[in-house]
Amino acid sequence: MSQRLRIPRLKGNDYSEQAARQRREFLRERSGVELQHSSHYSLDPASLEGNTENFFGVVQMPVGVAGPYRINGEHAQGDFYIPMATTEGTLIASYSRGMRLVSESGGCTVTVIGEAMQRAPLFELSSARHARALSQWLDEHFSAIKAEAESTTRVGKLIDIQRWVVANKLFTRFNYTTGDAAGQNMTGKATHHACQWILAHFSGIENFSLSGGIETDKKHSHMNLLHSRGKKVVAEAVINKDLLRSLMRAEPERMVRLRQRTVIGSLLAGSAYNGPHAANGIAALFIATGQDEANVVESHTGLAFMDLTDDGDLYYSVTLPSIICASYGGGTGLATQRECLQLMDCYGQGKAHKLAEIIAATVLAGDLSLAAAVVSDEWVSSHDQLGRNRP
Known part of the structure; x- marks a missing residue:
């Protein structure tokens, strides 16, 4: 140039x-x-x-609304209208269809199992024994480290420090709760401050990095399937067999049979999620409500499970271990994003768990609708009707 x-x-x-x-x-x-x-x-x-x-x-970005959706959460309770930002035709119609099915069957029960946000420093020492000594020292001095970390934030709380010795290196994960913020920047600042104290008080650390990669920030990982990053949420519903037949033209037995086979396909592909399409609903909600859209890659990871009840109804659950969402801070306060959050009474402090429950419940509704469309052979015709590209 x-x-x-x-x-x-x-x-x-x-x-x-x-x-x-x-x-x-x-x-x-x-x-x-x-x-x-x-x-x-x-x-x-x-x-x-x-x-x-x-x-x-x-x-x-066009925003549509799905619902009403009956959610029986511990934080989200009642009928909700869900704003979804998307350019994919049929998406909102499909989610609304799933929401109707779940709502008329009694609603979606949602439970927040736990939460944590991480920064994952790496410490390099002269030997594995020295790395082990630092690991033990972190345990012994956890109270002081916790105080240093929490001195940088009003709401962040250091829960624990996970540790793995590999060769002469100590990989760690500093786990925090972060209130109603997603917390990546908050935990980065807190951990950096705490690590400066560690470097000043433990001799022999030859190299230090604030990130050793094990937090897998904005990347999918099996680590975050086992050890949550964000909020771990379970959504579940029992779908009445007669409603499934009348509204979706699908049989419970065929739905379960399809799931047995797609699980094998997911294993063959190495998919991060074994259900139909968690990322669709999460991305549409994230864009509408001012979440960090890159966090979709972590948040869509999960496990779907389907079974028949003794009465022949369909039990379906979605476990999402790493929903990274915020009701305050970041992009949530921008004009249109704030309005979308307010539609669900999810803006401001004390609302992050409620938003996480709504996100998980939305994933469940979309999964059921798409699976039923596949079983009833209406998947292609629905897209032809509502999602055909226009010149």
Whole structure:
């Protein structure tokens, strides 16, 4: 490049309509694109500081609503209308269909089993014995380490430190609760502060990294299937066999038979989730409510289970061990995202568990609808009717 053309920025006033207009003009001059639609928005550019750099406009993502959905959670209780942002035709119709089936069968029971958010430092020492000594020392000094970590945050609490010695290295996972925030940045700051104290008080650490990779931030891992990252949530429902036949044109026995076979297919493929499509509902809810969309890759991991009851009804459950969501902070306070959270009474402090329950319940409804469409051979026809691409 003979000349590097910098993106315009206004020092001290970069989150303003003036700055956004300058960037749009800069892009128009270099691309010929007018950005007619991207430049229309109702939000205040000043509200984007801390969320977006070099702001010039918006991408208008269509948002639809699914429901009503009867949820019998410990935090989410009642009938909910679920905002879902997507460009995939049939998706919201399918989720609404599943929500009707579950609701008329008595609703979805949801339970938050546990929660944790991690940062995973790596310590390198002279030998495996020295690494073991540090592991034991962390146990002995946990109270002091906990105090150092928690001095950086109002709501974050250090639960424990998991440890693995490999060669002359100690891999750790500092596990926290983070209130109503997702907590990646919170735990990073807290762990960094705690580790500076460790480095100052334990001699012989030859190398240190704030991340040893074992937290698998924004990546799928078997580690987070076993040791939750985010909130571990179980959604379950018993589907009345007569309703399944009348609303979905599917038999409970055929649903279970399909699941037995798709489990084998999931194993062959090495899938992170053995149900139909957890990522669809999670992504649509994440985009609508201002979650970090990269966390879909962790949050969709899980285990689906299907069985027949003694009465011949269909039992279905979804266990999602790593739902990373927030009702406060990050993108949740932006104008449209906040409105979508408010539709479900999930904005603000004390609402993160409620949101996690709604997310898991939504996954269950979408799974049932898609599985029934496959069993009844309506999958392709539904997409032809509602999801056909237009010229």
